[in-house]
Amino acid sequence: MSVKKKTRGQLIVLSGPSGVGKSTVISELLGARRDIYFSVSFTTRPPRVGEEDGVNYNFVTREVFEEMIAGEELLEYAEYVHNYYGTSLKVIREKLDAGIDVLLDIEVQGAAKVRAKCPDAVFIFIVPPSFEELSRRLHRRATDQEEVIQGRLKKAREEYRQIPNYDYLVVNDKVSEAAGEIMAILVAESCRTKNRMNIVEGV
Numbered sequence: 001m002s003v004k005k006k007t008r009g010q011l012i013v014l015s016g017p018s019g020v021g022k023s024t025v026i027s028e029l030l031g032a033r034r035d036i037y038f039s040v041s042f043t044t045r046p047p048r049v050g051e052e053d054g055v056n057y058n059f060v061t062r063e064v065f066e067e068m069i070a071g072e073e074l075l076e077y078a079e080y081v082h083n084y085y086g087t088s089l090k091v092i093r094e095k096l097d098a099g100i101d102v103l104l105d106i107e108v109q110g111a112a113k114v115r116a117k118c119p120d121a122v123f124i125f126i127v128p129p130s131f132e133e134l135s136r137r138l139h140r141r142a143t144d145q146e147e148v149i150q151g152r153l154k155k156a157r158e159e160y161r162q163i164p165n166y167d168y169l170v171v172n173d174k175v176s177e178a179a180g181e182i183m184a185i186l187v188a189e190s191c192r193t194k195n196r197m198n199i200v201e202g203v
């Protein structure tokens with residue numbers, strides 16, 4: 001007997017400080033779970049080396065982004081290190097209504113806005129094994145000046161204060177293990193009674 005397809009998708013919110021390795025963990029996760037839709041955020045920041053428009057982010061001008069805000073086209077948006085980041089509301093709704101799980105990679109400001117609008121979402125925060133390791137990773141990335149790195153570390157300390165608002169805390173020491181923990185969380189969430197009532201309806 002095959003289990004009935006769920007009627008609504010699960011919204012998964014992933015946050016963590018800059019340099020923790022979210023993109024790498026997400027890539028590993030999506031490679032293992034092809035049934036998850038990764039919502040590509042809109043941003044006004046310029047692309048980094050190797051980033052592709054529509055893959056890593058939808059890169060837009062500040063003017064275009066502010067038009068989206070005015071048109072109420074975003075589930076959430078926030079300004080982070082002088083750049084806007086936001087999530088398309090229309091795309092998220094379409095996927096969830098079709099029973100597809102949606103993964104968002106957003107910072108804590110945006111996550112708080114999603115929490116207010118979507119309390120049933122699953123909130124996961126990713127941290128490195130230590131704060132010293134976060135500093136090492138940011139320096140090793142060699143994409144930012146020291147002043148910018150110190151700004152990111154300061155921001156990370158502020159973000160850590162929001163961890164109690166998240167449902168789960170995942171440590172990214174080894175990417176495969178961090179992705180495995182997130183997959184375990186998603187399996188547990190899918191087994192919640194409220195998410196499986198469609199299986200026993202009509203009994």
